[in-house]
Amino acid sequence: MTRNILLRVSVAILFLYFAVALLAPFIAPYGATAIVGAPLQPPDSEHLLGTNNVGQDIFSQLVYGSQVTLIFGFCSALLSVSISTCAGIVLGYYGGSVDEVVCRVLDVLMPIPIFPLLIVLTTFFNPGVVQVSIVMGVLGSIHGIRLIRAPALSLAETPFIEGAKSIGASDLRIMSRHILPNLMPIVTVKFVTASQHFLVMGVGLSFIGLWDTMTVDWGSMIQNAYSGGALSLGLWWWILPPGLAVVGISLALALAGYSLEESFNPRLEVNRI
């Protein structure tokens, strides 16, 4: 399969997920937490994917759960990449003592283990998915700043930046019109891979039960099914749908990330064929 087809397929899958999340109230036949049938019903025409142990419709939960999971994954990725891009460009462009100080601070912050700290911080903002994704985005940006700063630093030394300066372009204009476009490939790839990373991490956090247990999302659905004995009872419709939903979007994002990386990085491409 060529890179282009792969990229298109993954983008199409992503659009499908977005459509489901946006149109959730129209697609889902029941509410996410409404008890609408007998417990543990196998799939039939009334309940497309059956019901769980308290009689909630699994298909509806799956559809509504996509909202939480997608908001979390993409919000935190957007925030983290925006912060690291802005900070990286400013540091790389101005350099000097500010750059020096910020890099020292980053050096100190880097070794703090992010994952456990994140788990602690989620307890501060218990019910809010958006708040948790803000925390995640801010923490996640620490590692990205250096990634953007290095190429920004070398771009700032190039003749065309010097040229822009000499015709009197403002710093803001140089950074937004001349440096940023040249960094877009890195930023795009970083955004896609970060979305995948955060999305999976969000589902994982929810799976180990460190999220508000009242929100319905794929992680808590898997957790319910797993601890409720879906495996030993052979209730595949309870545990498989949320898991496959995560696998689907994670795969689509991962493949999109690799395809983009290859199309932006000619050296990788040469080595592939």
Added chain:
Amino acid sequence: MIDGQYLLRRIGYSGAAFFVCVSITFFILHLMPGDYITNYLLSLSNTLPKEVVAQFYQQYGLDRPPWEQYLIYIYNILQGQWGYSYQYGLPVFPLIMEKLTWSLVILLPAVLFGIIIGIVLGAWSGWRSGGKKDLALFNFMIVFRAIPEFWWAIMAVWVFAFSLQWFPLGGFSSISVLDSGLDPWDVLYHAILPICLMTSFVATGNYYVMRNSMIAVIGEDYITTARAKGLDEHAVLWNHALKNALLPMVTMTTFQVAGIIMGNVFIETVFSWPGIGLLTTEALTMRDLPLLEGIFLLDALMTIGAMLVADILVSYLDPRIRMGGQ
């Protein structure tokens, strides 16, 4: 090579980073909403006797101002006194060590095998990059890595433990432990499935870095030179390409070895393995502050130590990198 003065500065710097880390985590943990005694009492009944709460606060010094608690904490840490867990009533350090041993049973072999397998596969794949076999392996690895760890674990439990019944469903020992004590073979039998899973996760991560590093190295001029000298491919691979491609792996593997200390909460949850990852989540939900602080302290110590060790190792192995000097 390492400049002695720079090394000293670097060590001092790591010490500072450690101090900042510990301070930040202390305040974040103490600001955490909810506390142990309230959670615990409310789980027993609906009433919350004021005197009991007050006594608990007084006993653990939680009634003092935060900065005073902080100073006492730092003083105790410097004395090697890590405090007592609220929920277990035991000293924190031995408690962490006990759980850590269980995590090590899985993670130590997994990380070792994972590093070796990842490097071998990555080197092979990078050396033959562009070939059909390389592409097949590469695509397989992308797919493998894109699927979350806990989902692989659940599927593994389903297939190998439920359907095929080759392995136990979880836990670390059979019920016979009550009669005959802990049997190493029994523990191994319980650990095989999680070890295999962890090995594959570690291996895929290393595979990417090794493959990319190998691809970068075989594009270098000195490889062309080696070939132009008339060396056979074997010598080029073993003496020129592999040694240089392994350099980025030093940093990565050092961090992986240090990361063992955190356990793997997903694997431990799915397999009900009593490791450090589960201890962390339990301590969090119970708001067991001394235990959490102990775990974070150990994490920070290992991560900062790994950074230092990796830097020193790399500068020894690669004479082109001089620590400190330009």
